[in-house]
Amino acid sequence: xxxxxxxxxxxxxxxxxxxxxxxxxxxxxxxxxxxxxxxxxxxxxxxxxxxxxxxxxxxxxxxxxxxxxxxxxxxxxxxxxxxxxxxxxxxxxxxxxxxxxxxxxxxxxxxxxxxxxxxxxxxxxxxxxxxxxxxxxxxxxxxxxxxxxxxxxxxxxxxxxxxxxxxxxxxxxxxxxxxxxxxxxxxxxxxxxxxxxxxxxxxxxxxxxxxxxxxxxxxxxxxxxxxxxxxxxxxxxxxxxxxxxxxxxxxxxxxxxxxxxxxxxxxxxxxxxxxxxxxxxxxxxxxxxxxxxxxxxxxxxxxxxxxxxxxxxxxxxxxxxxxxxxxxxxxxxxxxxxxxxxxxx
Amino acid sequence: xxxxxxxxxxxxxxxxxxxxxxxxxxxxxxxxxxxxxxxxxxxxxxxxxxxxxxxxxxxxxxxxxxxxxxxxxxxxxxxxxxxxxxxxxxxxxxxxxxxxxxxxxx
Ligand SMILES: Cc1cc2nc3c(=O)[nH]c(=O)nc-3n(C[C@H](O)[C@H](O)[C@H](O)COP(=O)(O)OP(=O)(O)OC[C@H]3O[C@@H](n4cnc5c(N)ncnc54)[C@H](O)[C@@H]3O)c2cc1C
Ligand code: FES
Numbered sequence: 001x002x003x004x005x006x007x008x009x010x011x012x013x014x015x016x017x018x019x020x021x022x023x024x025x026x027x028x029x030x031x032x033x034x035x036x037x038x039x040x041x042x043x044x045x046x047x048x049x050x051x052x053x054x055x056x057x058x059x060x061x062x063x064x065x066x067x068x069x070x071x072x073x074x075x076x077x078x079x080x081x082x083x084x085x086x087x088x089x090x091x092x093x094x095x096x097x098x099x100x101x102x103x104x105x106x107x108x109x110x111x112x113x114x115x116x117x118x119x120x121x122x123x124x125x126x127x128x129x130x131x132x133x134x135x136x137x138x139x140x141x142x143x144x145x146x147x148x149x150x151x152x153x154x155x156x157x158x159x160x161x162x163x164x165x166x167x168x169x170x171x172x173x174x175x176x177x178x179x180x181x182x183x184x185x186x187x188x189x190x191x192x193x194x195x196x197x198x199x200x201x202x203x204x205x206x207x208x209x210x211x212x213x214x215x216x217x218x219x220x221x222x223x224x225x226x227x228x229x230x231x232x233x234x235x236x237x238x239x240x241x242x243x244x245x246x247x248x249x250x251x252x253x254x255x256x257x258x259x260x261x262x263x264x265x266x267x268x269x270x271x272x273x274x275x276x277x278x279x280x281x282x283x284x285x286x287x288x289x290x291x292x293x294x295x296x297x298x299x300x301x302x303x304x305x306x307x308x309x310x311x312x313x314x315x316x317x318x319x320x321x322x323x324x325x326x327x328x329x330x331x332x333x334x335x336x337x338x339x340x341x342x343x344x345x
Numbered sequence: 346x347x348x349x350x351x352x353x354x355x356x357x358x359x360x361x362x363x364x365x366x367x368x369x370x371x372x373x374x375x376x377x378x379x380x381x382x383x384x385x386x387x388x389x390x391x392x393x394x395x396x397x398x399x400x401x402x403x404x405x406x407x408x409x410x411x412x413x414x415x416x417x418x419x420x421x422x423x424x425x426x427x428x429x430x431x432x433x434x435x436x437x438x439x440x441x442x443x444x445x446x447x448x449x450x451x
Contacts, residue, residue: 048385048391049390130451133422164418188417188418191414193415253418
């Protein structure tokens with residue numbers, strides 16, 4: 001069991017809105033821990049459209065998704081927030097009251113945070129693997145169909161079917177082919193999105209007979225009681241073959257699911273969290289929601305709106321963290337105290 | 346304005362008037378066509394605007410660009426006539442275009 005981390009605020013989601021809020025909180029001396037299920041910061045911007053241009057960030061006629069995230073990381077660096085990547089926030093337990101809120105936040109990795117407030121910046125929800133629409137696949141999930149690899153040893157001596165054409169699929173082909181009894185890679189076409197050196201390594205293994213490459217799409221699965229025994233694959237020419245396998249790893253990219261947020265005692269409206277427009281606080285005092293995840297009259301799902309929401313939520317968070325302190329309004333341009341925090345004065 | 350017909354997975358056909366220069370996806374969304382989700386709003390980043398182009402129209406709609414082919418890897422039940430409708434621009438030669446929508450997007 002890891003030790004409980006005590007902090008001022010936990011931000012759920014390291015998308016652009018969460019990242020800018022770290023900066024706003026930093027100016028107000030609030031300590032932040034950030035948690036995201038992804039392995040990197042940036043949310044939708046870095047996961048869905050890193051190379052696409054954004055044209056409506058104030059002051060940036062054009063910036064790419066990844067470019068914006070890199071800048072936001074640079075901007076919040078002076079406050080050295082702690083990032084916890086690859087962890088999903090699962091549960092929230094309220095301990096305090098409306099005047100001095102306190103919460104225990106738990107992640108799926110077993111980490112516990114004791115915090116005075118929570119800012120939910122969870123966007124469209126946590127990124128989770130897309131599940132292929134194969135009838136009856138649920139009965140195999142977690143037993144012989146896996147969307148992520150936790151322990152490689154589990155595949156020792158198994159006949160593994162890996163489905164997909166991106167880096168995840170190819171990486172696992174290369175990692176598992178020597179451990180597994182046999183690895184088969186299935187993809188819908190003979191072109192791969194993965195890094196060229198992985199694709200070349202995979203082709204070498206196929207040429208030397210160390211693994212199989214199959215082109216087509218799965219139409220059904222065979223097996224019993226959660227144990228897979230084969231997959232029926234349809235090819236472009238209309239013919240079908242059955243692949244002998246006892247484990248399947250499908251990699252069809254990620255989709256956003258609201259996930260555990262639904263169970264935290266918050267009001268929900270069509271999978272969004274209603275907030276006020278003064279502090280962007282939810283129905284639970286001390287829990288805020290900003291960015292794509294929230295809703296209020298006139299809400300626009302724009303990064304720009306999320307930045308504003310984060311700045312106002314930060315003000316109220318500061319009142320919970322420092323109930324005695326008077327928060328004075330200051331400009332970063334002229335305030336030496338703010339500039340000292342930023343390390344420029 | 347060019348007319349586009351969407352046939353859903355149950356076989357129901359719906360006609361819409363499509364604005365030139367817009368995309369087939371946008372025409373669907375503007376007219377509330379079911380079975381087109383278009384989560385990413387047309388950025389070729391979600392594969393939830395997947396359609397099957399009727400064989401007669403394959404030549405007029407042309408081929409998917411490599412970026413679109415990459416994104417089609419994330420769609421399900423992809424066929425040789427699969428396209429992402431946000432990547433098909435409405436032009437006069439597409440008047441009468443007919444596409445089918447799959448029963449599930451993403
Ligand atoms: C293709 C595309 C183009 C776009 N173009 C623009 C544009 O031009 N201009 C514009 O303003 N907006 C644009 N948007 C929208 C913009 O990306 C979003 O408004 C923005 O990303 C929202 O930021 P966010 O921080 O609220 O959430 P997200 O970016 O969605 O990040 C939320 C993060 O929270 C994490 N998370 C959620 N739940 C949990 C949990 N329980 N535990 C751990 N982590 C969790 C998720 O994994 C995710 O990383 C575009 C979106 C797309 C898809
Ligand atoms: S709308 Fe997202 S790929 Fe077409």
